[in-house]
Amino acid sequence: MSAPAVPLTDAPGSAARKKPRAAKPAKPVGAKPRVQHKGAILAFVLPFGTLFALFYLVPIGYAIYQSLLVIEREGTFGQATEVFGGLTQYILVFQNGPFWESIGRVLSFGAVQVPIMLGLALLFALLLDSPLVRGKKFFRLAFFVPYAVPGVIAAIMWGYLYSPNLSPFSAVTENINFLSADLVLWAIANVVTWVFVGYNMLIIYSALLAIPAELYEAARLDGAGQLRIAWSVKIPLIMPAIILTAIFSIIGTLQLLAEPQVFRSFSSAVTSTFTPNLTVYSTSSIPNFNLAAAFSVVLALATFILSFTFLKFTQRKEAK
Numbered sequence: 001m002s003a004p005a006v007p008l009t010d011a012p013g014s015a016a017r018k019k020p021r022a023a024k025p026a027k028p029v030g031a032k033p034r035v036q037h038k039g040a041i042l043a044f045v046l047p048f049g050t051l052f053a054l055f056y057l058v059p060i061g062y063a064i065y066q067s068l069l070v071i072e073r074e075g076t077f078g079q080a081t082e083v084f085g086g087l088t089q090y091i092l093v094f095q096n097g098p099f100w101e102s103i104g105r106v107l108s109f110g111a112v113q114v115p116i117m118l119g120l121a122l123l124f125a126l127l128l129d130s131p132l133v134r135g136k137k138f139f140r141l142a143f144f145v146p147y148a149v150p151g152v153i154a155a156i157m158w159g160y161l162y163s164p165n166l167s168p169f170s171a172v173t174e175n176i177n178f179l180s181a182d183l184v185l186w187a188i189a190n191v192v193t194w195v196f197v198g199y200n201m202l203i204i205y206s207a208l209l210a211i212p213a214e215l216y217e218a219a220r221l222d223g224a225g226q227l228r229i230a231w232s233v234k235i236p237l238i239m240p241a242i243i244l245t246a247i248f249s250i251i252g253t254l255q256l257l258a259e260p261q262v263f264r265s266f267s268s269a270v271t272s273t274f275t276p277n278l279t280v281y282s283t284s285s286i287p288n289f290n291l292a293a294a295f296s297v298v299l300a301l302a303t304f305i306l307s308f309t310f311l312k313f314t315q316r317k318e319a320k
Contacts, residue, residue: 060300066293082290089294098273099295103254103302105185106275110253113189118245120193121200126230128201129208140205144198151195155262158191163266179267188259196252200245207241208234243314247307254303257281 070085093099124143128136146154160166162178178187211234219229235242257277264270272282276299284292 063293063296066290067297069290071288071290085290089291090298092291093294093298096279096295098271099276099279102273102276102279103299106253106256109185109189109256110250112186113193114246114249114253117193117197117249118200118242120197121245122204122235122242124197124201125204125208126234128205129234130226130230132226140202143201146195146197147199149195151258152262154195155188155191155259158187158194159263159266162187179263179269181269184263184267184269188256188263191259192252192256196249200249203245204238204241207238211237239318243311246314247311250307250310251303254299254306 067089068084068086069082070088071080072083073080124139127133128140128143133139149157159179161169162173164170164173164177167173177183215233215237216229219233224232255277256275260270260274260278261281264272264274271278273279276295280292280295280299283295
């Protein structure tokens with residue numbers, strides 16, 4: 001009987017014996033992983049980066065450049081030339097009383113209008129997410145339809161409704177002058193609220209749909225009703241969406257232009273400096289592009305500071 005065969009790889013001195021592989025050098029701690037497919041990443045980013053630079057960064061840079069120039073003339077009727085003026089235009093901006101009054105006006109506008117608008121948007125979103133409401137598709141569309149109306153068209157429509165001589169509700173408009181100096185700002189606030197409630201509702205409602213159903217089931221097992229679930233479960237979980245809509249609303253408030261521009265045709269109380277953007281628009285129409293550019297830069301910085309401060313404040317409250 002022959003002995004069992006010994007595998008060649010175990011035979012001493014065999015040529016088929018495998019050589020031990022060299023151990024790979026360990027990566028240093030904290031080393032960044034190697035980025036692969038750099039060409040594909042560049043191909044996807046390049047179109048956006050090009051458009052972002054052409055239509056966002058370049059106009060901002062050009063506005064800053066224009067704000068540093070002043071117009072000089074040789075004599076009373078001499079040819080106008082643009083020369084570097086440093087911060088001359090910015091000094092004029094900070095000395096311009098109507099511009100700062102317009103900023104104060106829109107801040108008062110936003111302090112009242114934004115909470116009301118977001119409160120309604122949150123209420124409508126919670127109602128759409130409630131199992132007690134029927135016909136959700138109809139109401140979702142009905143709430144969102146005003147946003148599909150262009151802002152100018154909405155302002156014209158509401159302007160006619162406010163006008164005492166044209167409104168079908170003359171019994172109301174003859175007794176309450178919504179286009180007076182005391183009420184026209186809040187008449188504009190009503191238009192903005194009517195248009196943008198549905199837009200903000202859709203953002204909040206999308207956040208509600210992302211909440212796992214297991215959390216609702218656990219809350220019901222603990223005896224929570226629909227109001228308790230909405231207050232203690234839904235609202236805390238969608239707070240990032242609410243903060244996002246608030247930041248959008250702050251930015252939109254400081255950029256208010258279309259509605260007051262249309263209301264100038266209905267009310268003499270809306271002047272060319274009623275809002276900051278109207279001030280920029282009327283200044284550029286003189287034309288004084290350099291001062292208008294300085295107004296725009298200051299307004300952009302004010303918008304950034306206000307939005308950033310609000311974001312940091314809300315983040316600090318959430319961290320507590």
